[in-house]
Amino acid sequence: MRTGRRSIIFFILLISFTGCIKEKFDPSDFDASLDLTPGLAIPIGFSHLGVEKYLADSTLNDIIRISNDGFVSIYYTAEIDSGVMEDIFSINDASVNQAIVNQTGSDIFLNIPGITFDLADSIRIPVIATQADARIDSITLLSGTLQLNLTSVNLTGTITFKIDGLIQNGVPFTVTRDLADPDFTISLAGYTIIPEHDIAGNNLLKCEMAINFQSPSGPVNPGGTIVDIRADLSGMDYETIYGDFGGYTIDFPAQTIATPFFSKMTDGEILFADPEIKLFFQNSAGVPFGIYFSRIDAIDGNNAGYPLTGPGIPSAASPKIIAYPALNQEGQTISDSLVIDSNNSNLSEFLSTTPDSITINASSEITSLTPSSTSFINHDSKYKVSAAIELPLWGKADFLILLDTIEFDDLSSAIPPPEEVDRLIVRTSIINSFPVTVYPQIYLLDENYVMLDSLFTGLEKIEGATDTNGDGIADPHKQPPIDIDLPRSRIDNLLNARFLLAKGRIMTTDYPALDVKLYSSYYLDYYVGVIAQLKINTGQ
Incomplete structure (x- = not known):
């Protein structure tokens, strides 16, 4: 034969x-x-x-x-999602314009040689991430540019810029420029930004300015504009960001796992005694990802879907918090897993529908920390979520x-x-x-x-x-x-x-x-x- x-x-x-x-x-x-x-x-x-x-x-x-x-067991695997944090979480370009106004109540007019006048003010540059409401404690930069442009009329003297939250080798940035040529651009490679936070939670890089007016300068009437300043942060690539990124969501693409085990079955039932769906997580980002599933469906030969339900399936209200590296584990990858079985779900009944495939719709959301805690994201931090369907050939x-x-x-x-x-x-x-x-x-x-x-x-x-x-x-x-x-x-x-x-x-x-x-x-x-x-x- x-x-x-x-x-x-x-x-x-x-x-x-x-x-x-x-x-x-x-x-x-x-x-x-x-x-x-x-x-x-x-x-x-x-x-x-x-x-x-x-x-x-x-x-x-x-x-x-x-x-x-x-x-004997049958074991189907599929990757749900993976990514590198720098591809999904970045620092946006930001600009701010501000006019420094004469608030002295008098004219600023220096027309006698040797006379000087000092004035202090500041400008706050927004530091904006992909997640607008993230609390940023510090950013170590691989690259980026800070550009300040100043416009004035009939002024003589110098302006000193000091940014305590912009540090390189432990030293805050400071520079003094002549009012005749005040504009400058610096590369931010190797700098660390430590923003301050206002009452609304915005991340702001404060730039203090000290202007020394010399004769001849003015006149500038009370309430008049002394100088116009524009500040730009652009092209910022980070090495590490520290802060609280709670609320940031990553929607994983829907994943379909083929289950040809059932493809020839036309009627009847098969009940596995100990089936499992296993989720495996790898995470080198120092943030607490909460994984949850909007749907897990068994799709039969007629394209009908049957949902997987039960307390063992993480939901948006009760996500699975996957393990993540602590601050002293920066650079390490931490593994974690989740098992869905017949004890915490309807998995046996779910599989008794003899599905041609199983679809998984999942998301993750970074959970918030306590106010005094901080987490981190490296530019090359990675995450990976994969699934396995294990069918031990034990049952009826x-x-x-x-x-x-x-x-x-x-x-x-x-x-x-x-x-x-x-x-x-x-x-x-x-x-x-x-x-x-x-x-x-x-x-x-x-x-x-x-x-x-x-x-x-x-x-x-x-x-x-x-x-x-x-x-x-x-x-x-x-x-x-x-x-x-x-x-x-x-x-x-x-x-x-x-x-x-x-x-x-x-x-x-x-x-x-x-x-x-x-x-x-x-x-x-x-x-x-x-x-x-x-x-x-x-x-x-």
Whole structure:
């Protein structure tokens, strides 16, 4: 019996495993004992379907996990989201214009040589992040520019700019310029900004100005503009920002995880005893991300969605706060995880919908700190969220499965000519160690995929194995042969078949009372042969 390696379906594993490992046929294992006269026994083939041999030649290795004791699990993984903080959290450019006004109550007019006059004022430059309401305690800069431009008329003297919140090597920035040439631009690489905060919580970089007027200057009338100042912060790339970023939200893209495990199931249910959805987090940003899910849905073959619910699923009101590095762990990546199972959710019922895929919609929001606390974001801080769906093959099931159409070899070379045959019996001898019973059906299709016949009556079954010695592992079961009786009227249908369409009902042993486990040592051996009753040739 030949099929493509993709065409023999591993009914017994309850999943769409595919593979066929051919072995040498041993005629002694084929029971041809039938009282047919005259008769001819024709071995067709033998197959050994075993998990371990199958895994050695399967593209599904990356989703199958086998524990030390041979217990089999299916494991689907997907990345939910990942990112680098400098790509999502930045310092915006900012500008401020301010006029310094004569508030002395008198004219400022220096027209006698040697006379001077001093005036002090300040300007506050906004320091604005992607999150406008973030409290910024300090910013260590990799690059950026501060530009100050000053416009005045009929003034002589100097202006000194002092910015205590702009520090390099522990020294606050200060510079003195001539009022005839007051403008300047500095690179902020290597500087640290320490903003002050007003009552509204705005982050402000205060620049103090001391103007020394010299003769001749003025006149400037009371209430008149002495100088106009424009300050610009631009192109700021940070190394580290310290502060409180509570309320900043990252919406992860919706993620769909395909679950081909269920793709061939058409009706019924499968109940896993211990399924899990695991979320894994990696975080090198020193902020408390609160992860929550707006929806997790099982999407079935009709594109209908079934929600995952329960107290174990973080919500916006009760997020999962993932671990993050403390200030003394800056530069380290901290890992964390979350497990959703049948104890904290409806996961078993969720999976009983036999979904084609599972969609996850998640977000994260940085939670607020106590007023005296600070957190940090490095420019290269990273976060990563990934998901795994683990399906230990432990549970109970009763469902229908419909498999792909497969090519069927012409049997004309294996049996006598049709005109010499009165009756054919296709006999299958089976040894099954899987704790699963299969009620098979195979439809015969011609070259145009028109159904010619079905092989089974619906009463035949591959009997499931049971644990006979109490060690928790099913023991191999050899059942009486399964015979498919093909009288003369049905033989032509078999010979004319060019394709097979397989369908079956699968039921775990002692369903629904017992949960069963599948181990990699389980196997199914079957021997297939044809017993032919020949026409008696009288020579007349």
